[in-house]
Amino acid sequence: MFEIKTKTKIAPDIFRFEIYAPLIAKKFQAGQFIVLRPLESSERVPLTIMKANREAGTITLIVKAIGLSTRQLAELKEGDAVADLLGPLGKPSEIGKFGxxxxxxxxxxxxxxxxxxxxxxxxxxxxxxxxxxxxxxxxxxxxxxxxxxxxxxxxxxxxxxxxxxxxxxxxxxxxxxxxxxxxxxxxxxxxxxxxxxxxxxxxxxxxxxxxxxxxxxxxxxxxxxxxxxxxxxxxxxxxxxxxxxxxxxxxxxxxxxxAYRDIEQEKEHACKLDAQIEEMKRA
Ligand SMILES: Cc1cc2nc3c(=O)[nH]c(=O)nc-3n(C[C@H](O)[C@H](O)[C@H](O)COP(=O)(O)OP(=O)(O)OC[C@H]3O[C@@H](n4cnc5c(N)ncnc54)[C@H](O)[C@@H]3O)c2cc1C
Ligand code: FES
The missing domain is CATH 3.40.50.80 (Nucleotide-binding domain of ferredoxin-NADP reductase (FNR) module)
Structure with a gap:
Protein backbone atom coordinates (compact mmCIF):
# COMPACT_ATOMS: atom_id res chain seq x y z
CA MET A 1 0.00 0.00 0.00
CA PHE A 2 1.49 3.34 -1.09
CA GLU A 3 0.58 5.35 1.97
CA ILE A 4 1.00 9.11 2.12
CA LYS A 5 3.23 9.58 5.15
CA THR A 6 3.39 13.37 4.99
CA LYS A 7 1.75 16.03 2.89
CA THR A 8 2.66 19.71 3.07
CA LYS A 9 1.37 22.63 1.03
CA ILE A 10 4.53 24.54 0.07
CA ALA A 11 3.03 27.14 -2.32
CA PRO A 12 -0.35 27.87 -3.91
CA ASP A 13 -1.45 24.54 -5.50
CA ILE A 14 1.99 23.00 -4.91
CA PHE A 15 2.35 20.09 -2.48
CA ARG A 16 5.20 18.06 -1.07
CA PHE A 17 4.37 14.39 -0.51
CA GLU A 18 6.35 11.66 1.19
CA ILE A 19 4.94 8.36 0.04
CA TYR A 20 5.79 4.90 1.37
CA ALA A 21 7.27 2.96 -1.55
CA PRO A 22 10.28 1.03 -0.16
CA LEU A 23 11.24 -0.89 -3.32
CA ILE A 24 11.21 2.28 -5.40
CA ALA A 25 13.14 4.19 -2.73
CA LYS A 26 15.80 1.45 -2.82
CA LYS A 27 16.21 1.37 -6.61
CA PHE A 28 15.80 5.10 -7.38
CA GLN A 29 18.59 6.94 -9.20
CA ALA A 30 18.67 10.69 -9.94
CA GLY A 31 16.61 11.73 -12.95
CA GLN A 32 14.03 8.95 -12.67
CA PHE A 33 10.30 9.31 -12.19
CA ILE A 34 7.24 7.35 -11.18
CA VAL A 35 3.76 7.11 -12.64
CA LEU A 36 0.91 7.08 -10.16
CA ARG A 37 -2.86 7.06 -10.11
CA PRO A 38 -4.32 8.90 -7.11
CA LEU A 39 -7.65 7.00 -7.35
CA GLU A 40 -8.66 3.83 -9.20
CA SER A 41 -10.60 6.06 -11.62
CA SER A 42 -7.76 8.56 -12.21
CA GLU A 43 -5.48 8.92 -15.21
CA ARG A 44 -1.80 8.14 -14.76
CA VAL A 45 0.40 11.02 -13.63
CA PRO A 46 4.18 11.02 -14.23
CA LEU A 47 6.11 12.72 -11.41
CA THR A 48 9.84 13.06 -10.81
CA ILE A 49 11.28 11.61 -7.62
CA MET A 50 12.88 14.53 -5.80
CA LYS A 51 14.60 12.35 -3.20
CA ALA A 52 14.33 8.97 -1.58
CA ASN A 53 14.81 7.91 2.04
CA ARG A 54 15.95 4.29 1.87
CA GLU A 55 15.76 3.74 5.66
CA ALA A 56 12.19 5.05 5.94
CA GLY A 57 11.23 3.52 2.57
CA THR A 58 9.75 6.78 1.30
CA ILE A 59 10.03 8.88 -1.83
CA THR A 60 9.49 12.64 -1.97
CA LEU A 61 7.38 14.16 -4.74
CA ILE A 62 6.63 17.81 -5.45
CA VAL A 63 3.31 18.14 -7.22
CA LYS A 64 1.69 21.11 -8.87
CA ALA A 65 -2.07 20.61 -9.06
CA ILE A 66 -2.88 21.83 -12.55
CA GLY A 67 -5.56 19.46 -13.86
CA LEU A 68 -7.96 16.75 -12.84
CA SER A 69 -5.59 13.99 -11.74
CA THR A 70 -3.08 16.19 -9.94
CA ARG A 71 -6.00 17.86 -8.12
CA GLN A 72 -7.31 14.43 -7.10
CA LEU A 73 -3.84 13.71 -5.69
CA ALA A 74 -3.79 17.07 -3.92
CA GLU A 75 -7.07 16.21 -2.20
CA LEU A 76 -5.67 13.06 -0.59
CA LYS A 77 -4.62 13.32 3.05
CA GLU A 78 -1.83 11.93 5.22
CA GLY A 79 -2.68 8.29 5.96
CA ASP A 80 -4.51 7.83 2.63
CA ALA A 81 -2.91 5.65 -0.04
CA VAL A 82 -2.61 6.30 -3.77
CA ALA A 83 -4.30 3.64 -5.91
CA ASP A 84 -1.08 2.56 -7.61
CA LEU A 85 2.43 3.71 -8.20
CA LEU A 86 4.94 2.38 -10.74
CA GLY A 87 8.67 3.03 -10.88
CA PRO A 88 11.39 3.99 -10.87
CA LEU A 89 11.01 4.73 -14.60
CA GLY A 90 13.24 6.35 -17.19
CA LYS A 91 16.98 6.42 -17.57
CA PRO A 92 19.06 7.80 -14.69
CA SER A 93 20.92 11.07 -15.28
CA GLU A 94 24.44 11.00 -16.64
CA ILE A 95 26.66 11.71 -13.66
CA GLY A 96 30.29 12.72 -14.05
CA LYS A 97 32.85 15.30 -12.97
CA PHE A 98 32.13 18.13 -15.38
CA GLY A 99 33.36 21.16 -13.40
CA ALA A 259 -3.15 19.26 -28.25
CA TYR A 260 -5.22 17.90 -25.35
CA ARG A 261 -5.76 21.17 -23.47
CA ASP A 262 -9.42 21.65 -24.50
CA ILE A 263 -10.32 17.98 -23.92
CA GLU A 264 -8.72 18.03 -20.45
CA GLN A 265 -10.60 21.19 -19.52
CA GLU A 266 -13.91 19.69 -20.69
CA LYS A 267 -13.16 16.51 -18.71
CA GLU A 268 -12.43 18.50 -15.59
CA HIS A 269 -15.60 20.55 -16.05
CA ALA A 270 -17.68 17.36 -16.49
CA CYS A 271 -16.13 15.89 -13.35
CA LYS A 272 -16.94 19.00 -11.32
CA LEU A 273 -20.55 18.81 -12.54
CA ASP A 274 -20.74 15.13 -11.49
CA ALA A 275 -19.44 16.05 -8.04
CA GLN A 276 -22.00 18.88 -7.73
CA ILE A 277 -24.85 16.55 -8.76
CA GLU A 278 -23.70 13.98 -6.19
CA GLU A 279 -23.61 16.70 -3.53
CA MET A 280 -27.12 17.90 -4.45
CA LYS A 281 -28.41 14.30 -4.26
CA ARG A 282 -26.91 13.91 -0.80
CA ALA A 283 -28.38 17.25 0.47
C1 LIG B 1 8.71 12.66 -16.75
C2 LIG B 1 7.79 13.70 -16.15
C3 LIG B 1 8.03 14.17 -14.88
C4 LIG B 1 7.16 15.11 -14.31
N1 LIG B 1 7.44 15.53 -13.04
C5 LIG B 1 6.59 16.39 -12.44
C6 LIG B 1 6.82 16.78 -11.07
O1 LIG B 1 7.78 16.35 -10.42
N2 LIG B 1 5.92 17.62 -10.51
C7 LIG B 1 4.83 18.10 -11.20
O2 LIG B 1 4.05 18.85 -10.63
N3 LIG B 1 4.60 17.75 -12.49
C8 LIG B 1 5.44 16.90 -13.12
N4 LIG B 1 5.18 16.50 -14.41
C9 LIG B 1 4.00 17.03 -15.09
C10 LIG B 1 2.76 16.25 -14.63
O3 LIG B 1 2.88 14.89 -14.99
C11 LIG B 1 1.49 16.85 -15.28
O4 LIG B 1 1.30 18.13 -14.74
C12 LIG B 1 0.27 16.00 -14.96
O5 LIG B 1 0.34 14.76 -15.65
C13 LIG B 1 -1.01 16.71 -15.39
O6 LIG B 1 -2.08 15.83 -15.13
P1 LIG B 1 -3.52 16.37 -14.76
O7 LIG B 1 -4.52 15.29 -15.05
O8 LIG B 1 -3.55 16.95 -13.41
O9 LIG B 1 -3.71 17.55 -15.75
P2 LIG B 1 -4.40 17.50 -17.17
O10 LIG B 1 -5.84 17.78 -16.96
O11 LIG B 1 -4.00 16.24 -17.88
O12 LIG B 1 -3.70 18.69 -17.85
C14 LIG B 1 -3.89 20.04 -17.41
C15 LIG B 1 -3.15 20.94 -18.36
O13 LIG B 1 -1.74 20.66 -18.30
C16 LIG B 1 -1.27 20.21 -19.57
N5 LIG B 1 -0.35 19.09 -19.31
C17 LIG B 1 -0.66 17.81 -19.00
N6 LIG B 1 0.45 17.07 -18.83
C18 LIG B 1 1.48 17.92 -19.04
C19 LIG B 1 2.86 17.81 -19.05
N7 LIG B 1 3.46 16.64 -18.85
N8 LIG B 1 3.60 18.92 -19.29
C20 LIG B 1 3.03 20.10 -19.55
N9 LIG B 1 1.71 20.29 -19.58
C21 LIG B 1 0.95 19.22 -19.33
C22 LIG B 1 -2.49 19.76 -20.34
O14 LIG B 1 -2.31 19.92 -21.74
C23 LIG B 1 -3.55 20.70 -19.81
O15 LIG B 1 -3.49 21.94 -20.42
C24 LIG B 1 6.04 15.59 -15.03
C25 LIG B 1 5.80 15.11 -16.33
C26 LIG B 1 6.66 14.18 -16.89
C27 LIG B 1 6.39 13.65 -18.25
S1 FES C 1 4.23 7.14 -22.16
FE1 FES C 1 3.65 5.56 -23.52
S2 FES C 1 5.41 5.30 -24.74
FE2 FES C 1 6.01 6.75 -23.28
Whole structure:
Protein backbone atom coordinates (compact mmCIF):
# COMPACT_ATOMS: atom_id res chain seq x y z
CA MET A 1 0.00 0.00 0.00
CA PHE A 2 1.49 3.34 -1.09
CA GLU A 3 0.58 5.35 1.97
CA ILE A 4 1.00 9.11 2.12
CA LYS A 5 3.23 9.58 5.15
CA THR A 6 3.39 13.37 4.99
CA LYS A 7 1.75 16.03 2.89
CA THR A 8 2.66 19.71 3.07
CA LYS A 9 1.37 22.63 1.03
CA ILE A 10 4.53 24.54 0.07
CA ALA A 11 3.03 27.14 -2.32
CA PRO A 12 -0.35 27.87 -3.91
CA ASP A 13 -1.45 24.54 -5.50
CA ILE A 14 1.99 23.00 -4.91
CA PHE A 15 2.35 20.09 -2.48
CA ARG A 16 5.20 18.06 -1.07
CA PHE A 17 4.37 14.39 -0.51
CA GLU A 18 6.35 11.66 1.19
CA ILE A 19 4.94 8.36 0.04
CA TYR A 20 5.79 4.90 1.37
CA ALA A 21 7.27 2.96 -1.55
CA PRO A 22 10.28 1.03 -0.16
CA LEU A 23 11.24 -0.89 -3.32
CA ILE A 24 11.21 2.28 -5.40
CA ALA A 25 13.14 4.19 -2.73
CA LYS A 26 15.80 1.45 -2.82
CA LYS A 27 16.21 1.37 -6.61
CA PHE A 28 15.80 5.10 -7.38
CA GLN A 29 18.59 6.94 -9.20
CA ALA A 30 18.67 10.69 -9.94
CA GLY A 31 16.61 11.73 -12.95
CA GLN A 32 14.03 8.95 -12.67
CA PHE A 33 10.30 9.31 -12.19
CA ILE A 34 7.24 7.35 -11.18
CA VAL A 35 3.76 7.11 -12.64
CA LEU A 36 0.91 7.08 -10.16
CA ARG A 37 -2.86 7.06 -10.11
CA PRO A 38 -4.32 8.90 -7.11
CA LEU A 39 -7.65 7.00 -7.35
CA GLU A 40 -8.66 3.83 -9.20
CA SER A 41 -10.60 6.06 -11.62
CA SER A 42 -7.76 8.56 -12.21
CA GLU A 43 -5.48 8.92 -15.21
CA ARG A 44 -1.80 8.14 -14.76
CA VAL A 45 0.40 11.02 -13.63
CA PRO A 46 4.18 11.02 -14.23
CA LEU A 47 6.11 12.72 -11.41
CA THR A 48 9.84 13.06 -10.81
CA ILE A 49 11.28 11.61 -7.62
CA MET A 50 12.88 14.53 -5.80
CA LYS A 51 14.60 12.35 -3.20
CA ALA A 52 14.33 8.97 -1.58
CA ASN A 53 14.81 7.91 2.04
CA ARG A 54 15.95 4.29 1.87
CA GLU A 55 15.76 3.74 5.66
CA ALA A 56 12.19 5.05 5.94
CA GLY A 57 11.23 3.52 2.57
CA THR A 58 9.75 6.78 1.30
CA ILE A 59 10.03 8.88 -1.83
CA THR A 60 9.49 12.64 -1.97
CA LEU A 61 7.38 14.16 -4.74
CA ILE A 62 6.63 17.81 -5.45
CA VAL A 63 3.31 18.14 -7.22
CA LYS A 64 1.69 21.11 -8.87
CA ALA A 65 -2.07 20.61 -9.06
CA ILE A 66 -2.88 21.83 -12.55
CA GLY A 67 -5.56 19.46 -13.86
CA LEU A 68 -7.96 16.75 -12.84
CA SER A 69 -5.59 13.99 -11.74
CA THR A 70 -3.08 16.19 -9.94
CA ARG A 71 -6.00 17.86 -8.12
CA GLN A 72 -7.31 14.43 -7.10
CA LEU A 73 -3.84 13.71 -5.69
CA ALA A 74 -3.79 17.07 -3.92
CA GLU A 75 -7.07 16.21 -2.20
CA LEU A 76 -5.67 13.06 -0.59
CA LYS A 77 -4.62 13.32 3.05
CA GLU A 78 -1.83 11.93 5.22
CA GLY A 79 -2.68 8.29 5.96
CA ASP A 80 -4.51 7.83 2.63
CA ALA A 81 -2.91 5.65 -0.04
CA VAL A 82 -2.61 6.30 -3.77
CA ALA A 83 -4.30 3.64 -5.91
CA ASP A 84 -1.08 2.56 -7.61
CA LEU A 85 2.43 3.71 -8.20
CA LEU A 86 4.94 2.38 -10.74
CA GLY A 87 8.67 3.03 -10.88
CA PRO A 88 11.39 3.99 -10.87
CA LEU A 89 11.01 4.73 -14.60
CA GLY A 90 13.24 6.35 -17.19
CA LYS A 91 16.98 6.42 -17.57
CA PRO A 92 19.06 7.80 -14.69
CA SER A 93 20.92 11.07 -15.28
CA GLU A 94 24.44 11.00 -16.64
CA ILE A 95 26.66 11.71 -13.66
CA GLY A 96 30.29 12.72 -14.05
CA LYS A 97 32.85 15.30 -12.97
CA PHE A 98 32.13 18.13 -15.38
CA GLY A 99 33.36 21.16 -13.40
CA UNK A 100 30.90 24.01 -12.85
CA UNK A 101 27.33 22.96 -13.50
CA UNK A 102 24.51 25.50 -13.61
CA UNK A 103 21.15 23.96 -12.75
CA UNK A 104 18.17 26.02 -13.88
CA UNK A 105 14.71 25.24 -12.51
CA UNK A 106 11.51 27.05 -13.40
CA UNK A 107 8.53 26.51 -11.08
CA UNK A 108 8.25 22.81 -10.13
CA UNK A 109 11.13 22.22 -12.55
CA UNK A 110 13.29 23.09 -9.54
CA UNK A 111 12.08 19.86 -7.91
CA UNK A 112 12.57 17.91 -11.14
CA UNK A 113 16.25 19.00 -11.28
CA UNK A 114 16.89 18.56 -7.55
CA UNK A 115 18.14 14.96 -7.47
CA UNK A 116 20.42 15.51 -10.46
CA UNK A 117 21.92 18.62 -8.83
CA UNK A 118 22.44 16.77 -5.56
CA UNK A 119 24.11 13.78 -7.23
CA UNK A 120 26.34 16.00 -9.37
CA UNK A 121 27.41 17.85 -6.21
CA UNK A 122 28.25 14.55 -4.52
CA UNK A 123 30.31 13.66 -7.62
CA UNK A 124 32.54 16.70 -6.99
CA UNK A 125 31.04 19.34 -9.29
CA UNK A 126 30.58 22.98 -8.35
CA UNK A 127 26.85 23.60 -8.45
CA UNK A 128 25.20 26.95 -9.17
CA UNK A 129 21.41 26.77 -8.95
CA UNK A 130 19.08 29.34 -10.49
CA UNK A 131 15.56 28.73 -9.23
CA UNK A 132 12.78 30.86 -10.65
CA UNK A 133 9.26 31.49 -9.44
CA UNK A 134 6.44 33.80 -10.53
CA UNK A 135 6.42 35.69 -7.21
CA UNK A 136 7.33 35.20 -3.56
CA UNK A 137 4.35 32.96 -2.85
CA UNK A 138 5.59 30.42 -5.44
CA UNK A 139 9.16 30.21 -4.12
CA UNK A 140 9.83 26.56 -3.21
CA UNK A 141 12.54 24.34 -1.71
CA UNK A 142 14.96 27.13 -0.79
CA UNK A 143 16.45 25.30 2.22
CA UNK A 144 16.85 22.03 0.29
CA UNK A 145 18.53 23.86 -2.60
CA UNK A 146 20.90 25.76 -0.31
CA UNK A 147 22.13 22.46 1.16
CA UNK A 148 23.17 21.00 -2.20
CA UNK A 149 24.53 24.07 -3.99
CA UNK A 150 27.71 26.15 -3.89
CA UNK A 151 25.77 29.18 -5.08
CA UNK A 152 22.00 29.64 -5.04
CA UNK A 153 20.21 32.34 -7.00
CA UNK A 154 16.55 32.56 -6.01
CA UNK A 155 14.65 34.66 -8.52
CA UNK A 156 11.13 35.93 -8.98
CA UNK A 157 9.61 37.40 -12.14
CA UNK A 158 8.32 40.45 -10.22
CA UNK A 159 11.25 40.86 -7.80
CA UNK A 160 9.07 40.20 -4.73
CA UNK A 161 11.73 37.75 -3.48
CA UNK A 162 15.40 37.25 -4.34
CA UNK A 163 16.68 38.63 -7.60
CA UNK A 164 14.20 40.16 -10.05
CA UNK A 165 14.16 38.54 -13.46
CA UNK A 166 13.58 35.45 -15.54
CA UNK A 167 15.93 32.51 -15.11
CA UNK A 168 17.03 32.88 -18.73
CA UNK A 169 18.26 36.44 -18.08
CA UNK A 170 20.07 35.34 -14.95
CA UNK A 171 21.86 32.61 -16.89
CA UNK A 172 22.90 35.25 -19.45
CA UNK A 173 24.20 37.38 -16.54
CA UNK A 174 26.46 34.53 -15.42
CA UNK A 175 27.96 34.33 -18.92
CA UNK A 176 28.32 38.15 -18.98
CA UNK A 177 30.22 38.03 -15.68
CA UNK A 178 32.66 35.61 -17.30
CA UNK A 179 31.63 32.56 -15.26
CA UNK A 180 33.19 29.38 -16.66
CA UNK A 181 30.17 27.12 -17.18
CA UNK A 182 30.93 23.52 -18.11
CA UNK A 183 27.40 22.15 -18.22
CA UNK A 184 23.83 23.34 -17.84
CA UNK A 185 20.88 21.27 -16.62
CA UNK A 186 17.40 22.73 -17.10
CA UNK A 187 13.92 21.64 -16.09
CA UNK A 188 10.69 23.60 -16.29
CA UNK A 189 8.17 24.76 -18.86
CA UNK A 190 9.06 23.87 -22.46
CA UNK A 191 9.38 27.52 -23.66
CA UNK A 192 11.86 28.15 -20.84
CA UNK A 193 13.94 25.10 -21.73
CA UNK A 194 13.90 26.11 -25.39
CA UNK A 195 15.28 29.56 -24.51
CA UNK A 196 17.96 28.07 -22.27
CA UNK A 197 19.00 25.78 -25.15
CA UNK A 198 19.28 28.81 -27.47
CA UNK A 199 21.47 30.68 -24.96
CA UNK A 200 23.83 27.80 -24.21
CA UNK A 201 24.13 26.83 -27.89
CA UNK A 202 25.72 30.25 -28.53
CA UNK A 203 28.30 29.54 -25.84
CA UNK A 204 28.86 25.92 -26.81
CA UNK A 205 27.91 24.69 -23.33
CA UNK A 206 26.66 21.08 -23.18
CA UNK A 207 23.07 21.26 -21.91
CA UNK A 208 20.67 18.63 -20.65
CA UNK A 209 16.91 19.14 -20.36
CA UNK A 210 14.36 16.98 -18.60
CA UNK A 211 11.38 16.72 -20.95
CA UNK A 212 7.80 16.58 -19.70
CA UNK A 213 5.55 15.41 -22.53
CA UNK A 214 2.07 13.99 -22.01
CA UNK A 215 2.57 10.38 -20.95
CA UNK A 216 0.12 7.53 -20.75
CA UNK A 217 1.71 4.22 -19.73
CA UNK A 218 5.24 5.45 -18.98
CA UNK A 219 6.82 2.20 -20.16
CA UNK A 220 7.28 2.65 -23.90
CA UNK A 221 4.11 0.91 -25.12
CA UNK A 222 1.68 3.67 -26.13
CA UNK A 223 3.84 6.16 -28.02
CA UNK A 224 2.07 9.05 -26.26
CA UNK A 225 5.30 10.66 -25.11
CA UNK A 226 7.11 10.69 -28.44
CA UNK A 227 9.37 13.60 -29.26
CA UNK A 228 11.85 14.52 -31.98
CA UNK A 229 15.47 14.54 -30.88
CA UNK A 230 18.26 14.89 -33.44
CA UNK A 231 15.65 14.32 -36.17
CA UNK A 232 14.66 10.93 -34.75
CA UNK A 233 11.53 9.89 -32.87
CA UNK A 234 12.22 9.00 -29.23
CA UNK A 235 9.91 7.84 -26.47
CA UNK A 236 10.69 10.15 -23.58
CA UNK A 237 9.58 7.64 -20.92
CA UNK A 238 12.12 4.98 -21.87
CA UNK A 239 14.74 6.90 -23.89
CA UNK A 240 14.75 9.86 -21.45
CA UNK A 241 13.44 11.91 -19.77
CA UNK A 242 16.80 13.71 -20.11
CA UNK A 243 18.14 14.69 -23.51
CA UNK A 244 20.74 16.91 -25.14
CA UNK A 245 18.89 20.24 -25.25
CA UNK A 246 20.57 21.26 -28.49
CA UNK A 247 19.04 18.31 -30.32
CA UNK A 248 15.45 18.59 -29.06
CA UNK A 249 12.71 19.85 -31.39
CA UNK A 250 10.87 21.93 -28.77
CA UNK A 251 8.29 23.38 -31.19
CA UNK A 252 6.79 20.02 -32.12
CA UNK A 253 6.75 18.98 -28.46
CA UNK A 254 4.93 22.17 -27.44
CA UNK A 255 2.31 21.54 -30.14
CA UNK A 256 1.77 17.98 -28.87
CA UNK A 257 1.53 19.08 -25.23
CA UNK A 258 -1.14 21.66 -26.10
CA ALA A 259 -3.15 19.26 -28.25
CA TYR A 260 -5.22 17.90 -25.35
CA ARG A 261 -5.76 21.17 -23.47
CA ASP A 262 -9.42 21.65 -24.50
CA ILE A 263 -10.32 17.98 -23.92
CA GLU A 264 -8.72 18.03 -20.45
CA GLN A 265 -10.60 21.19 -19.52
CA GLU A 266 -13.91 19.69 -20.69
CA LYS A 267 -13.16 16.51 -18.71
CA GLU A 268 -12.43 18.50 -15.59
CA HIS A 269 -15.60 20.55 -16.05
CA ALA A 270 -17.68 17.36 -16.49
CA CYS A 271 -16.13 15.89 -13.35
CA LYS A 272 -16.94 19.00 -11.32
CA LEU A 273 -20.55 18.81 -12.54
CA ASP A 274 -20.74 15.13 -11.49
CA ALA A 275 -19.44 16.05 -8.04
CA GLN A 276 -22.00 18.88 -7.73
CA ILE A 277 -24.85 16.55 -8.76
CA GLU A 278 -23.70 13.98 -6.19
CA GLU A 279 -23.61 16.70 -3.53
CA MET A 280 -27.12 17.90 -4.45
CA LYS A 281 -28.41 14.30 -4.26
CA ARG A 282 -26.91 13.91 -0.80
CA ALA A 283 -28.38 17.25 0.47
C1 LIG B 1 8.71 12.66 -16.75
C2 LIG B 1 7.79 13.70 -16.15
C3 LIG B 1 8.03 14.17 -14.88
C4 LIG B 1 7.16 15.11 -14.31
N1 LIG B 1 7.44 15.53 -13.04
C5 LIG B 1 6.59 16.39 -12.44
C6 LIG B 1 6.82 16.78 -11.07
O1 LIG B 1 7.78 16.35 -10.42
N2 LIG B 1 5.92 17.62 -10.51
C7 LIG B 1 4.83 18.10 -11.20
O2 LIG B 1 4.05 18.85 -10.63
N3 LIG B 1 4.60 17.75 -12.49
C8 LIG B 1 5.44 16.90 -13.12
N4 LIG B 1 5.18 16.50 -14.41
C9 LIG B 1 4.00 17.03 -15.09
C10 LIG B 1 2.76 16.25 -14.63
O3 LIG B 1 2.88 14.89 -14.99
C11 LIG B 1 1.49 16.85 -15.28
O4 LIG B 1 1.30 18.13 -14.74
C12 LIG B 1 0.27 16.00 -14.96
O5 LIG B 1 0.34 14.76 -15.65
C13 LIG B 1 -1.01 16.71 -15.39
O6 LIG B 1 -2.08 15.83 -15.13
P1 LIG B 1 -3.52 16.37 -14.76
O7 LIG B 1 -4.52 15.29 -15.05
O8 LIG B 1 -3.55 16.95 -13.41
O9 LIG B 1 -3.71 17.55 -15.75
P2 LIG B 1 -4.40 17.50 -17.17
O10 LIG B 1 -5.84 17.78 -16.96
O11 LIG B 1 -4.00 16.24 -17.88
O12 LIG B 1 -3.70 18.69 -17.85
C14 LIG B 1 -3.89 20.04 -17.41
C15 LIG B 1 -3.15 20.94 -18.36
O13 LIG B 1 -1.74 20.66 -18.30
C16 LIG B 1 -1.27 20.21 -19.57
N5 LIG B 1 -0.35 19.09 -19.31
C17 LIG B 1 -0.66 17.81 -19.00
N6 LIG B 1 0.45 17.07 -18.83
C18 LIG B 1 1.48 17.92 -19.04
C19 LIG B 1 2.86 17.81 -19.05
N7 LIG B 1 3.46 16.64 -18.85
N8 LIG B 1 3.60 18.92 -19.29
C20 LIG B 1 3.03 20.10 -19.55
N9 LIG B 1 1.71 20.29 -19.58
C21 LIG B 1 0.95 19.22 -19.33
C22 LIG B 1 -2.49 19.76 -20.34
O14 LIG B 1 -2.31 19.92 -21.74
C23 LIG B 1 -3.55 20.70 -19.81
O15 LIG B 1 -3.49 21.94 -20.42
C24 LIG B 1 6.04 15.59 -15.03
C25 LIG B 1 5.80 15.11 -16.33
C26 LIG B 1 6.66 14.18 -16.89
C27 LIG B 1 6.39 13.65 -18.25
S1 FES C 1 4.23 7.14 -22.16
FE1 FES C 1 3.65 5.56 -23.52
S2 FES C 1 5.41 5.30 -24.74
FE2 FES C 1 6.01 6.75 -23.28
Missing amino acids: TVVVVGGGVGTAVAFAVAQTLKEAGNRIIIISGARDQSFVILEDDLREISDELIMATDDGSYGVKGFVTELLKDLYRKGEQIDRVIAAGPLPMMKLIADITREHGTPTIVSLNPIMVDGIGMCGGCRALVNGKIVFVCVDGPEFDAHQVDFDSLMRRNN
